[in-house]
Amino acid sequence: MSRSIAIVGNGSIPEGVAGAIDAADLVIRFNDCRSAGLGGQRTDVVAVCNTGRPALGMLGGGRWKTSEPVRQAGEFWCVRASETFAAMRAPLAMSHPDLDDFCDDYTIGFETFARATGRRLSIVPAATHQALDAALSAFDPPPYVVPSSGLIVIAHVLDAIAGEGDRVMIAGFGHEGWEWHPFAAERRWTDAQIAAGRLARLDHQNTTPASRGT
Structure with missing residues (x-):
């Protein structure tokens, strides 16, 4: 049976898409889930940046752990494979010495939290x-x-989670932010997936997900 999958970033959310997001079969949000609200409320998966300062901020206080989207989620995804970031540490120390804590790995903290609260945790493969x-x-x-x-x-999601006939939708992706992400190339890559029919951007004119269970 086909599913609808909504991937909701923390960027600007168009008005009128909350219903489509909440009606999806699977809703994925990120880190502190700032998308919740205008971007709907349903949260099935929280994908976390499990290295560096973002990870430390989430694990270091109680706000993230007790927030409604995190409480609602049944699964956490760590997006940074430990082996990849361990291998990056020495080269980054030479090329970007200001990123001295970028590769600090807090995966075990998320594993411990998931286990303690009866949730699943997976790591996006390197x-x-x-x-x-x-x-x-x-x-x-x-x-x-x-x-x-x-x-x-x-x-x-496109390569390992979505099946044939599933509709994958995105919202909250402005492709801008931290200077060391390749956002212009990311936008072009995303647009290529949309052109190929693998992905759809949710906006006020495109808010009909596949029906659940169909």
Whole structure:
């Protein structure tokens, strides 16, 4: 049976899409889930940046753990494979010494939290990151550190989660932010997936997900 999958980033959300997001069979949000509200309320998966300061901020206080989207989620995805970021530490120390804590790995903290609260945890495979780097090279990115967590999750869903006939929708992706993500190339890659019919952007004119259970 086909499903609708909504991937909701923390960028600007168009008005009028909350209903389509909440009606999806699977809703994925990110980190502190700032998309909840205008971007609907349903949350099935929280994809977390499990290295560096974002991870430390989520695990270090109670607000993230007790927030409604996190309480609602049945599963957490760590988007950064430990082996990939361990291998990046030495090169980054030379090229970007200001990112001295970027590769600090807090995966075990998320594993502990998931286990303690009876939720599932999975790690997006390193191969997804590697394949995305290769795919982005076709769009002439300037030097960058890593693809954004949002793009890694989109690629993971398209390649490993969505089945034949599933509709994958995105909202809250402005493709802008941290200077060391290749956002211009990411936008072009995303647009290519949309043109190929693998992905749809939710907006006020495009708000009908596939019906649940059909």
